Amino acid sequence: METVERKKRIFSGIQPSGHITIGNYIGALKNWVKLQDEYDCAYCVVDMHAITVRQTPADLRKRCLDFLTQYIACGLDPQKNIMFMQSHNPAHAELAWILMCNSYMGELSRMTQFKDKTKNKQNESIGAGLFTYPVLMAADILLYGTDLVPVGIDQMQHLELARDLAIRFNNYYGETFTVPEGYLSKTGAKIMSLQEPTKKMSKSDENPKAYITITDEPDLIVKKIKSAVTDSDMCICRGEGKEGIENLMSIMGAITGKTFEEIEKEYQGKNYGVFKSDVAECVVEELRPVRERYLQLQSDKAYLEQVYKAGAEKAQLASRKILRKVYKKVGFIEK
Ligand code: AMP
Ligand code: TRP
Numbered sequence: 001m002e003t004v005e006r007k008k009r010i011f012s013g014i015q016p017s018g019h020i021t022i023g024n025y026i027g028a029l030k031n032w033v034k035l036q037d038e039y040d041c042a043y044c045v046v047d048m049h050a051i052t053v054r055q056t057p058a059d060l061r062k063r064c065l066d067f068l069t070q071y072i073a074c075g076l077d078p079q080k081n082i083m084f085m086q087s088h089n090p091a092h093a094e095l096a097w098i099l100m101c102n103s104y105m106g107e108l109s110r111m112t113q114f115k116d117k118t119k120n121k122q123n124e125s126i127g128a129g130l131f132t133y134p135v136l137m138a139a140d141i142l143l144y145g146t147d148l149v150p151v152g153i154d155q156m157q158h159l160e161l162a163r164d165l166a167i168r169f170n171n172y173y174g175e176t177f178t179v180p181e182g183y184l185s186k187t188g189a190k191i192m193s194l195q196e197p198t199k200k201m202s203k204s205d206e207n208p209k210a211y212i213t214i215t216d217e218p219d220l221i222v223k224k225i226k227s228a229v230t231d232s233d234m235c236i237c238r239g240e241g242k243e244g245i246e247n248l249m250s251i252m253g254a255i256t257g258k259t260f261e262e263i264e265k266e267y268q269g270k271n272y273g274v275f276k277s278d279v280a281e282c283v284v285e286e287l288r289p290v291r292e293r294y295l296q297l298q299s300d301k302a303y304l305e306q307v308y309k310a311g312a313e314k315a316q317l318a319s320r321k322i323l324r325k326v327y328k329k330v331g332f333i334e335k
Contacts, residue, residue: 197244
């Protein structure tokens with residue numbers, strides 16, 4: 001019998017905190033858009049992960065919708081992908097519980113993100129949600145029989161845990177989960193802060209000059225790039241102490257497809273002012289259509305609601321089978 005090969009499945013999500021930056025765009029969204037034609041993709045706004053740290057409810061609600069709007073503005077097509085709010089599919093929380101019962105305190109304590117987020121804090125003030133965060137992420141992934149997970153390098157340890165949990169469950173209960181692979185994009189450079197270029201550009205940085213959001217106005221983008229921290233040397237090249245320039249080169253490279261070597265050659269003998277203007281121009285042009293679509297979509301609340309409602313239904317349908325299988329395997333009575 002001929003077997004019809006199914007498309008590989010992809011799952012990814014961004015936590016609705018702060019603002020979507022050019023780092024998220026280059027490291028995640030731009031690739032997601034490329035993947036949507038080749039794979040069956042689910043892209044989620046992980047609101048349940050967001051509440052692992054205190055949120056102001058009204059702001060969170062606004063931000064969740066805003067993130068979905070920005071996913072679409074970047075070019076993700078709600079017809080082609082499952083696009084939804086994590087909390088709209090209860091199966092995520094349900095599977096997370098089962099996986100939690102199969103996770104160890106030890107392995108969760110070794111997660112670097114947990115260690116970073118709880119540094120200098122007393123146990124009494126560390127939320128348990130921060131600790132179990134990666135288990136919920138594993139549930140997100142395993143629930144859809146995901147083959148590939150496009151994330152930045154900073155999330156690889158979490159992905160490794162998802163793999164471990166899948167393998168452990170399969171070994172104990174029998175084949176249940178697809179063991180997912182990480183998918184690091186080739187262009188997905190790690191974009192650094194414009195103000196402290198040895199630190200990752202973070203969407204929750206206190207200093208807005210440290211990041212460019214994907215909906216920043218062109219003038220603001222130019223200003224932020226002009227004031228990006230560089231060095232007093234005059235060479236547009238990589239090297240010790242040149243993280244600022246290297247970061248601007250990565251941004252330009254990720255957008256234009258040029259390699260470091262090509263950029264170095266092109267800007268030999270040119271000054272930082274010229275280079276920064278060119279970087280700014282390519283960022284502005286790359287983000288111009290994103291911003292335009294965003295402004296248009298933002299006012300169409302009815303459409304957005306229709307997208308996330310349809311997304312929730314598709315997500316529930318796509319995950320039903322696996323959750324049912326898991327419930328059966330662990331020994332729950334079928335209802
Ligand atoms: P986060 O902003 O940490 O919620 O990350 C959401 C997604 O964007 C993940 O896939 C990250 O790896 C990616 N990402 C976040 N910040 C950056 C950055 N500065 N450079 C490249 N990718 C990033
Ligand atoms: N933890 C991820 C981040 O901070 C977000 C996330 C939650 C995620 N669930 C996921 C990413 C599932 C990929 C797959 O970037």
